[in-house]
Amino acid sequence: xxxxxxxxxxxxxxxxxxxxxxxxxxxxxxxxxxxxxxxxxxxxxxxxxxxxxxxxxxxxxxxxxxxxxxxxxxxxxxxxxxxxxxxxxxxxxxxxxxxxxxxxxxxxxxxxxxxxxxxxxxxxxxxxxxxxxxxxxxxxxxxxx
Amino acid sequence: xxxxxxxxxxxxxxxxxxxxxxxxxxxxxxxxxxxxxxxxxxxxxxxxxxxxxxxxxxxxxxxxxxxxxxxxxxxxxxxxxxxxxxxxxxxxxxxxxxxxxxxxxxxxxxxxxxxxxxxxxxxxxxxxxxxxxxxxxxxxxxxxxxxxxxxxxxxxxxxxxxxxxxxxxxxxxxxxxxxxxxxxxxxxxxxxxxxxxxxxxxxxxxxxxxxxxxxxxxxxxxxxxxxxxxxxxxxxxxxxxxxxxxxxxxxxxxxxxxxx
Numbered sequence: 488x489x490x491x492x493x494x495x496x497x498x499x500x501x502x503x504x505x506x507x508x509x510x511x512x513x514x515x516x517x518x519x520x521x522x523x524x525x526x527x528x529x530x531x532x533x534x535x536x537x538x539x540x541x542x543x544x545x546x547x548x549x550x551x552x553x554x555x556x557x558x559x560x561x562x563x564x565x566x567x568x569x570x571x572x573x574x575x576x577x578x579x580x581x582x583x584x585x586x587x588x589x590x591x592x593x594x595x596x597x598x599x600x601x602x603x604x605x606x607x608x609x610x611x612x613x614x615x616x617x618x619x620x621x622x623x624x625x626x627x628x629x630x631x632x
Numbered sequence: 633x634x635x636x637x638x639x640x641x642x643x644x645x646x647x648x649x650x651x652x653x654x655x656x657x658x659x660x661x662x663x664x665x666x667x668x669x670x671x672x673x674x675x676x677x678x679x680x681x682x683x684x685x686x687x688x689x690x691x692x693x694x695x696x697x698x699x700x701x702x703x704x705x706x707x708x709x710x711x712x713x714x715x716x717x718x719x720x721x722x723x724x725x726x727x728x729x730x731x732x733x734x735x736x737x738x739x740x741x742x743x744x745x746x747x748x749x750x751x752x753x754x755x756x757x758x759x760x761x762x763x764x765x766x767x768x769x770x771x772x773x774x775x776x777x778x779x780x781x782x783x784x785x786x787x788x789x790x791x792x793x794x795x796x797x798x799x800x801x802x803x804x805x806x807x808x809x810x811x812x813x814x815x816x817x818x819x820x821x822x823x824x825x826x827x828x829x830x831x832x833x834x835x836x837x838x839x840x841x842x843x844x845x846x847x848x849x850x851x852x853x854x855x856x857x858x859x860x861x862x863x864x865x866x867x868x869x870x871x872x873x874x875x876x877x878x879x880x881x882x883x884x885x886x887x888x889x890x891x892x
Contacts, residue, residue, distance in 0.1 A: 510669030536700035536708075536728070537758060540669065549836060552761035556833040559762065562735050563829055564847060565703075567822035571796070573867065574850025581830040581856075586839035588830070595669060596701075601837050609874055616848070625669075 513625050515541045517618045526606030533558045534596035561597030578615050591615045593622035655685035671701050689718040705732055723749040727759050739769050765832040787887045791880040796867040823865045855881040
């Protein structure tokens, strides 16, 4: 069977939009700030529906696959926190032999960072927490406008 | 210029500004807003577009996406189904339903959606990532406490304020958990899901198997540890330092004398 083309995301691409002053601009600035931290290799923000709002990852990283998994992980962490009455999900980190993945939860979506094994986890987690608070603020302000 | 002429020109200008827009242009603008994170405005445009053209699949797809963003999963499911009613093999609608089934813990329900999406669209990295992840999953099993095997839970010394202490095999079989039967079931289901999805994410990023995890909620911190055979989880008070929490989990791990 000839390989069919997957219909892309409906009509627009992130590049086609004018993000000035929009939430998207704030999202991008947030990711840029976090990936400047020592030991952080890259990051992305993915919405709960899997749309990658912004991604700054090294070329070898499979962005679409990571985004799908990050959105699924973010949703599970969000749902679990609610079901188990642990308060709203804020951040998570998962470490492996060769690196660490951080996830921050916000109404907008999930901020995911890929970092080295020896990253200063506490510093990254604190910065991620502040970023998550800013994203929540962006959501609230726009909702109130 | 007379008042009548002025009013006529003003009215003509206003009506020119509010010329009806096509459903396609509404959906295009809605999608642009969605990419910019302007979800409320996007939702209004989609509703208007669907009133004009209720049988355009892209409108229902955008509608579904917005419901997911607002965490209204029943409405999202309905909209994804509307897309499939118009286009039975729409991969993104199939993928959307797969993800909802997954978060509902319906693994068997999730697989056919992913299989169908990939059958017709083999080069679909998001669907492939989830398909590979769920390929080896089964529903978590609950074993009797006697099935502890080589793991001894007798010497466990839970730290002060510890809650929801749980130990499971990575295949989902529960070894030990605190709390009521219902609480144990919820804990086990959630921990296994987090372990599996986080493991798949780490693997996809080329980082290796999951060893430790810390999940920060507004009122508690949950710590995880795994050796690939079993998963130990415990919730500690929110104000605990991450390093101290990991030390506590390490102590529990030693108490259990886990030999995998």
